Structure formats: C-alpha cells, structure tokens
Amino acid sequence: MKSYREMDKNELLTAKAALEEKYKEEQAKGLKLNMARGKPGASQLDLAMGMLDVVNSEADMRTVLGNDTRNYGDIDGIGESRRLMADMLEVQKDNIIVYGNSSLNIMYDRISHAMTHGVRGGVPFCRQPELKFLCPVPGYDRHFRITEYFGFEMINIPMNENGPDMDLVEQYVNNDPAVKGIWCVPKYSNPTGISYSDEVVRRFANLHPAAPDFMIYWDNAYCIHHLYDDKQDEILNILTECEKAGNPDMVYMFGSTSKITFPGAGISALATSFANVDAIKKQLSIQTIGHDKINQLRHARFFGNIDGLKAHMKKHAELLRPKFEAVLTAFDRDLAGLDVGTWVKPRGGYFISFDALPGCAKKIVAMCKDAGVVLTGAGATYPYGKDPLDSNIRIAPSFPTPEEMEQAAAIFTLCVRLASVDYYLEKLG
Amino acid sequence: MKSYREMDKNELLTAKAALEEKYKEEQAKGLKLNMARGKPGASQLDLAMGMLDVVNSEADMRTVLGNDTRNYGDIDGIGESRRLMADMLEVQKDNIIVYGNSSLNIMYDRISHAMTHGVRGGVPFCRQPELKFLCPVPGYDRHFRITEYFGFEMINIPMNENGPDMDLVEQYVNNDPAVKGIWCVPKYSNPTGISYSDEVVRRFANLHPAAPDFMIYWDNAYCIHHLYDDKQDEILNILTECEKAGNPDMVYMFGSTSKITFPGAGISALATSFANVDAIKKQLSIQTIGHDKINQLRHARFFGNIDGLKAHMKKHAELLRPKFEAVLTAFDRDLAGLDVGTWVKPRGGYFISFDALPGCAKKIVAMCKDAGVVLTGAGATYPYGKDPLDSNIRIAPSFPTPEEMEQAAAIFTLCVRLASVDYYLEKLG
Numbered sequence: 001m002k003s004y005r006e007m008d009k010n011e012l013l014t015a016k017a018a019l020e021e022k023y024k025e026e027q028a029k030g031l032k033l034n035m036a037r038g039k040p041g042a043s044q045l046d047l048a049m050g051m052l053d054v055v056n057s058e059a060d061m062r063t064v065l066g067n068d069t070r071n072y073g074d075i076d077g078i079g080e081s082r083r084l085m086a087d088m089l090e091v092q093k094d095n096i097i098v099y100g101n102s103s104l105n106i107m108y109d110r111i112s113h114a115m116t117h118g119v120r121g122g123v124p125f126c127r128q129p130e131l132k133f134l135c136p137v138p139g140y141d142r143h144f145r146i147t148e149y150f151g152f153e154m155i156n157i158p159m160n161e162n163g164p165d166m167d168l169v170e171q172y173v174n175n176d177p178a179v180k181g182i183w184c185v186p187k188y189s190n191p192t193g194i195s196y197s198d199e200v201v202r203r204f205a206n207l208h209p210a211a212p213d214f215m216i217y218w219d220n221a222y223c224i225h226h227l228y229d230d231k232q233d234e235i236l237n238i239l240t241e242c243e244k245a246g247n248p249d250m251v252y253m254f255g256s257t258s259k260i261t262f263p264g265a266g267i268s269a270l271a272t273s274f275a276n277v278d279a280i281k282k283q284l285s286i287q288t289i290g291h292d293k294i295n296q297l298r299h300a301r302f303f304g305n306i307d308g309l310k311a312h313m314k315k316h317a318e319l320l321r322p323k324f325e326a327v328l329t330a331f332d333r334d335l336a337g338l339d340v341g342t343w344v345k346p347r348g349g350y351f352i353s354f355d356a357l358p359g360c361a362k363k364i365v366a367m368c369k370d371a372g373v374v375l376t377g378a379g380a381t382y383p384y385g386k387d388p389l390d391s392n393i394r395i396a397p398s399f400p401t402p403e404e405m406e407q408a409a410a411i412f413t414l415c416v417r418l419a420s421v422d423y424y425l426e427k428l429g
Numbered sequence: 430m431k432s433y434r435e436m437d438k439n440e441l442l443t444a445k446a447a448l449e450e451k452y453k454e455e456q457a458k459g460l461k462l463n464m465a466r467g468k469p470g471a472s473q474l475d476l477a478m479g480m481l482d483v484v485n486s487e488a489d490m491r492t493v494l495g496n497d498t499r500n501y502g503d504i505d506g507i508g509e510s511r512r513l514m515a516d517m518l519e520v521q522k523d524n525i526i527v528y529g530n531s532s533l534n535i536m537y538d539r540i541s542h543a544m545t546h547g548v549r550g551g552v553p554f555c556r557q558p559e560l561k562f563l564c565p566v567p568g569y570d571r572h573f574r575i576t577e578y579f580g581f582e583m584i585n586i587p588m589n590e591n592g593p594d595m596d597l598v599e600q601y602v603n604n605d606p607a608v609k610g611i612w613c614v615p616k617y618s619n620p621t622g623i624s625y626s627d628e629v630v631r632r633f634a635n636l637h638p639a640a641p642d643f644m645i646y647w648d649n650a651y652c653i654h655h656l657y658d659d660k661q662d663e664i665l666n667i668l669t670e671c672e673k674a675g676n677p678d679m680v681y682m683f684g685s686t687s688k689i690t691f692p693g694a695g696i697s698a699l700a701t702s703f704a705n706v707d708a709i710k711k712q713l714s715i716q717t718i719g720h721d722k723i724n725q726l727r728h729a730r731f732f733g734n735i736d737g738l739k740a741h742m743k744k745h746a747e748l749l750r751p752k753f754e755a756v757l758t759a760f761d762r763d764l765a766g767l768d769v770g771t772w773v774k775p776r777g778g779y780f781i782s783f784d785a786l787p788g789c790a791k792k793i794v795a796m797c798k799d800a801g802v803v804l805t806g807a808g809a810t811y812p813y814g815k816d817p818l819d820s821n822i823r824i825a826p827s828f829p830t831p832e833e834m835e836q837a838a839a840i841f842t843l844c845v846r847l848a849s850v851d852y853y854l855e856k857l858g
Contacts, residue, residue, distance in 0.1 A: 264500070
C-alpha cells in the first residue's frame with residue numbers, strides 16, 4: 001500500500017471517500033463492544049471456578065501451622081499464601097504481606113499513609129510544601145488518579161522500548177527533594193507492553209534520591225502474564241538490586257491475583273524490605289483486624305505452589321493470545337506502511353498501545369464509539385487525562401471473544417485510517 | 430457473706446489466708462485460657478460453614494441484576510448484599526456501601542480520609558491546629574488506637590447505664606471546634622454491654638457542633654447480637670433521628686458480619702446519608718477496584734434475607750448464653766455483697782465489664798494470668814491504655830467452652846476477692 005504521507009490531495013480524497021463508505025457500512029452493523037478496561041473474559045474466569053470448591057464446609061480450615069483461618073489472627077497473611085505470593089513476585093516469604101482483594105488499595109494506602117505519617121519516620125507529606133511524582137507515560141490511569149487525588153504535581157517521563165527515560169528519572173530524583181516517588185509497571189507495561197531492561201532496573205536501584213522519603217512504586221501486575229511459551233520477558237528483581245545498591249528500603253512492589261483468579265475476589269500482596277515489612281505491620285494492626293484468610297487458603301490450596309500458578313497462566317495465555325493476535329494481524333494488514341501510527345507487539349500483559357498521528361487519538365476513539373466499539377478514553381494513559389500529543393490509545397483485547405476482537409480491530413484500523421487521511425489532508429492545506 | 434468493707438483487720442487476714450490457699454490450688458491445675466479478645470468460639474464458626482458451599486463451581490455467579498460477581502464492577506457492593514446489610518442496620522439500601530472484610534478498616538479509612546481531604550469538603554484535619562476526639566469510657570481499644578495513631582487528643586467521657594454522659598458530650602461538641610468526632614458502640618456497648626437510651630440517641634442527633642466537620646462514629650457492631658429471645662435491647666435509628674434533627678450528614682454507622690459469619694472473612698458496611706454515600710463513592714473509585722463481590726454473594730445467598738440472618742443469630746445466642754451465664758453466676762455466687770466491684774448483666778454483645786475497687790484492675794489481671802487465665806489488659810478499655818482509676822476489666826466469654834468459662838470465672842472471682850481484701854487491708858493501715 002502507498003503511504004498516506006506520500007499521497008497527494010486527490011489520492012487522499014479518493015482514499016477518504018472509500019473509507020467513509022466502509023465506515024458507514026460498519027456503523028450499520030450495530031456492533032456493541034466495550035474494551036475500555038482490562039477485564040478478563042468469561043472464559044478466563046471459568047478457569048478459576050474450581051477454586052470455589054477447594055474450601056467447602058467439609059474442608060480443614062486450618063493453615064499448615066494449625067491456625068483457624070475462620071477466626072482473627074495472621075494479620076500479615078497466612079503462611080501458605082505468603083509463600084505463593086513470594087514465589088510469584090520472586091522475593092522471600094518474609095518480604096511479603098498479603099493484603100485483601102486489590103493491590104490498588106495497597107498503593108493508595110501507602111501514599112495515604114505517607115501523607116499523614118511520612119515514609120520511614122520522615123515528615124508527613126501533608127506537612128511538606130511541595131510534592132511531585134514521576135509518571136512514565138503512557139501509563140496506568142488508576143496510578144495517576146491516586147497521586148492526583150493526593151495533590152502531587154505529576155511529571156511525565158517518556159517511555160521507550162526499554163522502560164522510562166532513565167536520564168530524566170535520575171535528573172529529577174537525584175536533584176529535586178520534592179520528588180517522592182515514581183509509578184512503574186516494569187513487566188509487560190500498561191499500556192505499552194514492554195518490559196524494563198536490566199540496565200533500567202539497575203539504574204532504578206542505584207538512584208541517589210534527593211528526598212529521603214523517595215520510594216519506587218513497582219506495580220508488578222503482569223509478572224507471570226506471558227502470552228507465549230517460547231517468547232517470554234524476564235526482568236531483574238528490583239528488591240535484590242536495591243539491596244545490592246545499598247538502597248534496600250527504597251521500593252514497594254505490588255502484585256495480585258486479580259488477573260489470575262477473579263478481579264475483586266483475588267488476593268494481593270506487598271513485597272518490600274524486612275525493615276519496611278516490620279514498620280507496616282505496626283500500622284496494619286491499627287488499620288484492620290486482618291484480611292480474608294479463607295480466601296487466602298482458597299488460593300493456596302487451589303494452586304498448591306508456584307508451578308500450579310504458572311500452569312494456570314498457560315491456560316490464560318491460550319485464551320488471550322488469539323485476541324492479541326487478532327488485533328496485531330489487523331494492524332499489520334490494514335496499517336503497515338501507511339505512516340498512520342506505531343505500535344508494539346507485546347509478549348504478555350493485558351494491553352496493546354497504539355500511537356496515532358499527533359492530534360488523532362480523541363478523534364479515533366470517538367469514531368470507534370460511534371461505530372459501537374468503546375475504547376479506553378484518549379488521554380487516560382496520561383496524568384490529568386491529558387496526552388500532550390493526543391496520540392496514545394490503549395487497546396484492551398481481553399474481554400471480547402476473538403471473533404469480536406477481529407471485528408473491533410477492523411473498525412479500529414478503519415478509524416485510524418480515516419483520521420490519518422484527514423491529518424495529511426490538513427497538512428497539505 | 431459479710432462485706433469485706435465491714436470486716437476488721439483480723440477478719441480480712443483470715444479471709445486472705447483462705448483465698449491464698451485456694452489460689453495456689455487453682456494455679457496448680459495449670460489451666461490455659463485466653464479471653465483477651467472477643468473471638469467467636471469454634472462452635473459459632475461451625476454454624477457458618479454452609480456458607481462455603483452456596484457459591485461453588487456450579488453456581489450462577491451473577492447478581493440479581495445480572496452482573497458477573499467474578500469481574501470488575503459494583504464498587505459499592507452488589508445489590509443483594511447492600512439489601513442484607515441495610516436491613517441489618519435498619520437503614521435504606523441507598524444509605525449503604527458494602528466494603529471488604531472488616532468495619533475497622535472503614536473507620537480507619539474515614540479518619541485517614543478526613544486527615545488528608547477533610548470532612549464534607551472541609552479543611553483537611555492535617556492542616557488544622559488542634560484535633561480532639563471524644564471517647565466514652567470504658568470503650569473499645571481499637572477505636573482509641575485509631576485516633577491515637579492520627580494524633581487526636583482523646584477525651585474521656587464517662588459511660589452510664591443509658592450511654593455516654595450527654596451533658597459532657599454536648600458541652601464539648603457544641604463549644605469546642607477542635608472536637609471532630611466521638612466513638613460510639615450504641616448497642617450492647619463494648620465493653621459495658623449497655624444500650625443507649627432513646628433520649629441519649631436523640632441528644633446525639635440534636636447536637637449543634639462547633640466544628641463543621643464533626644461526625645458521630647456509630648459502630649453498630651452488635652446490632653443483632655442478642656443473648657435472649659425475650660429480653661432484647663432496641664435503640665433508635667441514629668440516621669433517622671439525625672435527619673429529623675436537621676443533621677442528616679452528621680453520622681457514619683458501621684457494621685459487619687465479623688461476629689455473624691467469620692471474623693476476617695465476613696463483609697462490612699458503612700451506612701450514612703445519600704449525600705455522604707455519593708461523596709464517598711467518588712473516593713472509593715480512586716482507592717480500589719472494588720471489594721470482594723463473590724464473598725458478598727456468598728453472604729446474600731446463605732442468609733437469603735434479614736430473617737435468615739436473625740435466625741442464624743439465635744443459634745449464636747444459644748451458644749453464647751451459657752458462657753455469659755457462667756460468668757454472671759460466678760459473680761453472683763462469689764462476689765455479691767462483698768463490696769468488691771460492680772458489673773452489668775448484658776442482654777447481648779460480646780463482653781461483660783467489671784469495675785473493681787480503685788487500683789485493683791491491673792493486679793487482678795496479673796493474678797489471673799499467673800493462674801492461667803489471660804484477660805484483656807487492664808487499661809485497654811481507656812484511651813492511651815490508661816484507666817485513671819485502674820478499675821475496669823473487660824471479660825470476653827465467647828471463645829472458651831462453657832466449662833472452661835466456669836473454671837475461668839471462678840479464678841477471676843478469686844483474684845478479685847484477693848485484690849479486694851488487700852485493698853481494704855491497706856485502707857485500715
């Protein structure tokens with residue numbers, strides 16, 4: 001196909017007319033698909049239904065250590081669930097506190113706690129004059145909403161194929177004491193799908209923060225969410241690297257089974273240094289009588305161990321792969337060579353990120369919606385919902401069926417082409 | 430029996446010698462009983478085991494409205510669980526947000542949120558110069574620990590048989606803008622077991638707080654936790670009374686199934702005005718992806734409706750009553766007429782509160798411990814763990830068996846008598 005960039009006005013107008021006709025046809029089909037959030041599909045949820053049977057009225061409700069999971073106690077999580085989450089996040093069991101059903105809560109809670117009580121005994125954030133947070137972009141909107149809610153000034157850090165721009169990260173963190181943290185999704189990043197290189201992880205671990213209360217918020221949401229058996233990303237362990245670098249307490253790692261068992265009915269975990277674990281357990285004893293240990297038992301018994309967890313994720317991969325490939329096939333087929341945008345082919349995670357031509361993202365999302373395909377709002381992948389280039393679009397292929405995904409992808413590429421033709425027409429004047 | 434108060438020195442010394450011998454005998458038995466916390470007994474937990482079967486791998490996982498409880502959504506709780514908690518707390522369904530597994534978390538969260546974001550759009554507590562909180566005493570240690578943690582100055586408000594001393598409450602709340610809240614356990618109070626009279630509830634509703642951000646923290650933990658079929662306390666509904674009084678937004682009510690199904694694996698709820706519910710839902714959408722809806726479904730299906738819940742609590746009462754009566758029988762048998770302390774006979778809840786002679790509580794708790802009976806630490810029922818009279822002791826009869834409870838109660842009354850004899854001996858000089 002000839003690139004739109006190389007077309008003259010007449011060629012573009014001809015292309016546009018054909019695309020518009022196609023768009024009307026698609027609209028007439030009355031499709032209704034929601035890909036706004038990274039929701040697992042029903043077939044994925046079905047895989048975990050057996051978990052609801054392993055702890056029934058006949059079950060032994062005691063932990064390996066003999067504690068009754070039905071009563072108070074084990075505020076940091078039952079041993080077997082801490083072991084499971086430790087193996088998943090590749091840390092030691094004593095690095096782990098198992099929380100409730102959502103790692104987002106843990107992140108919110110860490111920031112909220114820092115606001116009122118400071119980090120590691122430091123001055124509470126709410127008494128500090130200036131608060132800044134680094135936000136690799138495009139990134140996860142729910143991260144950004146937490147730091148926005150607590151009044152941080154959020155600073156965009158461009159992502160590249162190896163992770164955040166570390167020159168910029170170092171410049172901010174090592175010089176500005178108002179910079180209190182950075183949001184990271186280090187593996188199969190939301191939304192770009194890339195994983196941090198070893199060099200990036202090491203540079204994170206070797207930061208020399210100007211702020212004594214700077215922390216890395218390392219959301220390892222997709223740590224075992226591979227799409228392929230043979231092509232898998234692996235990242236260095238940030239806890240180990242921070243320890244080596246003499247910064248053992250500088251990182252909070254988060255994880256959950258939201259996208260392994262059931263979103264909202266999974267278990268979540270915080271992984272951090274022993275010193276941090278000790279301090280946080282003191283806070284926890286004020287905050288809660290403990291998390292749901294029966295659900296922890298359910299998870300531990302259903303998976304048995306990390307091998308069970310990994311085997312389970314292979315089944316997820318088999319369900320997700322065709323959906324991702326439907327999108328990527330459509331991109332290659334409909335967009336390659338047209339100079340209408342760029343995308344990455346992720347090896348895992350939940351998203352495909354598409355960078356449209358500048359100023360086109362909102363238009364594409366709106367056109368998709370008018371043709372029955374709801375995407376994550378344009379701009380959502382940036383702090384304050386403001387994508388300075390109006391370019392990035394997050395595609396969440398997990399919820400629709402592969403067939404629906406093919407239809408949706410065809411509509412998406414159509415809208416991309418339409419917006420791009422307009423873009424080049426405008427450029428020609 | 431002759432009152433110790435009326436005994437002369439010789440009589441007291443004779444009594445003491447006999448008691449000391451008895452104490453040694455009890456010590457020799459090597460009993461080991463922990464009554465430190467209000468933990469349900471295993472037989473109570475067994476009553477809820479059927480709940481683990483109602484949501485299994487064959488179950489329809491959709492709510493009445495058709496939403497899949499296994500996926501994201503319903504951030505304020507699924508409709509059927511909101512209905513159940515609304516009926517339990519005697520409010521409307523739209524007054525309810527169903528949370529996770531612990532109402533203590535909700536209380537902590539409300540205070541924490543007020544620290545950083547203020548109450549109803551007011552100045553964040555962390556930016557206000559002075560923060561005070563009223564604490565009816567004796568009260569619940571975990572309440573006090575939350576307000577201590579956030580740096581409130583806690584003010585003791587004496588409890589009487591109708592509730593807190595409302596003259597004092599009004600004096601503080603209506604005049605001091607630093608007073609931001611009051612902790613209440615209005616029904617079968619922790620630990621005194623009394624319930625607030627209608628007049629007390631109405632006076633609460635008709636407060637004219639000097640602080641625009643004053644709130645009543647109404648922990649309705651034992652709302653359906655009756656011990657008897659025929660003798661039941663009922664209290665006025667604080668939400669309704671506040672509305673009538675023109676203070677609709679002034680109260681947060683809390684409840685949970687921690688002491689109905691499983692502590693730590695129950696569901697909890699906040700009940701408050703529609704305006705407050707709306708505001709809190711906005712915060713919730715930042716804080717979490719939602720609570721565990723499968724556990725909500727489990728609760729809703731297991732109980733069916735409020736009648737199922739109440740029938741379940743009758744079974745609890747049958748198990749708890751003998752334990753309470755073992756204590757009260759021992760008190761009547763061993764302590765009545767001796768002038769060694771006072772107690773209330775509760776009609777529900779989880780505790781029996783004993784007021785020993787001044788300066789005796791710590792001694793009694795220590796002696797009990799040396800004879801194998803661990804009680805809640807003396808002082809724990811007061812802010813900062815400081816009982817100014819060193820008098821109050823909380824007894825939690827739920828966890829031991831009735832037989833163990835009889836043994837423990839006999840040891841307790843023995844220790845009370847020993848400490849009291851010493852008290853009167855010291856008085857005589």
